[in-house]
Amino acid sequence: MSLFSKLERCASEGRPVRVGLIGAGKFGSMYLSQAPRTPGIHLIAVADLSPDRARQSLLRVGWDDARFAASTMEAAAKAGTTVITDDADAMIASPFVDIVIDATGSPAAGIHHALKACEHRKHIVMVNVEADVLAGPLLARRAAEAGIIYSMASGDQPALIAELVDWARTIGLEVICAGKGTKYLPAYHSSTPDTVWGHYGFSAEQVAGGDFNAQMFNSFLDGTKSALEMAAVANACGLTPPRDGLAFPPCGVDDLPNILRPVCDGGILADRGTVEVISSLERDGRPVFRDLRWGVYAVFEAPSRYVRDCFAQYGLRTDDSGRYAATYKPYHLIGLELGISVASIAVRGEATGATTEWRGDVAATAKRALRAGEMLDGEGGFTVYGKLMPTADSLAQDALPIGLAHNMVLKNDVPAGRAVRWSDVEYDASKEAIHVRREMEAMFRSEISPAQAPRKVA
Known part of the structure; x- marks a missing residue:
């Protein structure tokens, strides 16, 4: 039986798949445009740091006000409508949510939401590749231990x-x-949010009329x-x-x-x-x-x-x-195809791709000569870009992952083209994302070396 026919059966039997979306940006908006057209799917909640932005996203993709007028998830479940909230943790914990989608793009947020999904045993679709690369191997182990599915997002490459x-x-x-x-082009590695639109060929009118984020788009270009x-x-x-x-x-x-x-x-x-x-x-x-x-x-x-x-x-x-x-x-149609992941998890119990090993890592690499005292500004910013390398090499260099290279102050100068190291930055080891990443490095360091193939995650 096809995915679609199985979803139709869910609808006809009155047991829709209840989905909670975190993040109403571009990817989330594209999924929002399609979810109401899919039988057997009830998008019960949209969580966003800015509820007003979420409402605007829903209106922009064609929803009417009545569809997201619910005040609580319980009310939304009864009425078949959607609630908008700024409390993602409460949404994940809700008994009215079966599958969580993290489309935030924030590595720290993605890690937090994945851990909450493990705690409350909710399947999770990790649109957030930044979080997946930063800590996915550890999150995959935690998900397996919790008995939930941790999945890549169909539609994303x-x-x-x-x-x-x-x-x-x-x-x-x-x-x-x-x-x-x-x-x-090689010159793109030094691109910044100030130069990105010229490289893309977008006009000022196009940028002003769409949901474009200069730093996010620059992270694609650089x-x-x-x-x-x-x-x-x-x-x-x-x-x-x-x-x-x-x-x-x-x-x-x-x-x-x-x-x-x-x-x-x-x-x-x-x-x-x-x-x-x-x-x-x-x-x-x-x-x-x-x-x-x-x-x-x-x-x-x-x-x-x-x-x-x-x-x-x-x-x-x-x-x-x-x-x-x-x-x-x-x-690839990114969020327009995300429903495949939701359906695959819900009716087949299968992920649409998932982390199984730790083979690759992405190191924060200086776009130019950086000086002690400068603050790193992360993916697509003015200071660093992400360079792919084997995990064994990343661990040997003690490379700072690009997903954490936000708002960290440099202690040392870093020459252009060199990976920033943990020893080059001031950081707060008590922060959740940093703690999880360092825990994962310690866990895998004994398993991975330049002369040793990576071992299975689960």
């Missing part, structure tokens, strides 16, 4: 990549490389979001990050099997079973032919001559040897 990887492996193909496309998403994929799919960070090679869909194959076979990969992000721009700024800027891909290898012949017989584009081929999805 990591979950879609994990789906392609799972497809390839399930039919007996070895995944050589998996990842996504983006718009990239390489941080790509690093975070590839770390999440590595940790969910057992793939290995490149030792020197993402290369962002210019590559169109037709060239995937040629470029993303091992060096010994004419490609650029130092290792098999890795992650990489491809650029939609040539290094001189020209557009790549048939780019994959909005999409995801997986490159795989034919295990035998017979399978290689099948690739050719059924029109699969391969490299010149016929051994390597690729599949891809040319787009």
Whole structure:
């Protein structure tokens, strides 16, 4: 039975899946636009630090006032409506909520909400890749211990990549490389919120008329979001990050099997079973032919001559040897697709991708020469960007994760291009997110070393 038919059954039997959403920003708003159109789903609450912003988001995506007029979750459950609140903890604890969605984008908030979901045994969809990369391996262990599902968010690229990887492996193909496309030039690593819109080509009118956040969009441009998403994929799919960070090679869909194959076979990969992000721009700024800027891909290898012949017989584009081929999805619709995760958890008891190992980490890396006394401003800001690296290397360098590089004051100078270290910053070890991260580092440090493969999370 399909997901949709199972949701229809939930609706017809009067037992809808009760969902609580935290964060009414862009991703959350896109889900809000679709949730009322999905049978068997009752969005019982929207939690946001600004209830007024949440109300405006609901109105903007087409809701009428009557749909979110409930004063309590109990009243919303009885009336089939939605309550707006600023108390996410109370929403998670409510007996009227089955599945929690964290779409806040705040690493600290995401960690807190995941721990609360474990405490109250509520399944959680972690849209918040920042939180997942910062502490996902530990959160996955806690979720398993609590007997709940901790899931990636369908529609976001990591979950879609994990789906392609799972497809390839399930039919007996070895995944050589998996990842996504983006718009990239080396100069983007130094981009700031002051320069971001020029790089995107957005006009002042477009920015003023939409729900755009300069620092968030800059985190996509400066390489941080790509690093975070590839770390999440590595940790969910057992793939290995490149030792020197993402290369962002210019590559169109037709060239995937040629470029993303091992060096010994004419490609650029130092290792098999890795992650990489491809650029939609040539290094001189020209557009790549048939780019994959909005999409995801997986490159795989034919295990035998017979399978290689099948690739050719059924029109699969391969490299010149016929051994390597690729599949891809040319787009992702982020929050519009989030309902797949909710449905998969509710009626199949399955995550749409989930952290299983700690293979990849993202280090806060200086965009320019930083001086002692400066304050770090996190993803997409003026001071640091996120660089992907193997977890073993991150631990060996004692690298500060990008997800915590907010409002920390530097004790030491940090040269441009170098990872900021824990010893370079002042920090409060009692803060929940910092405590959880340091606990995870201590837990895994004995399990991970440069000469030792990462071990399973659960």
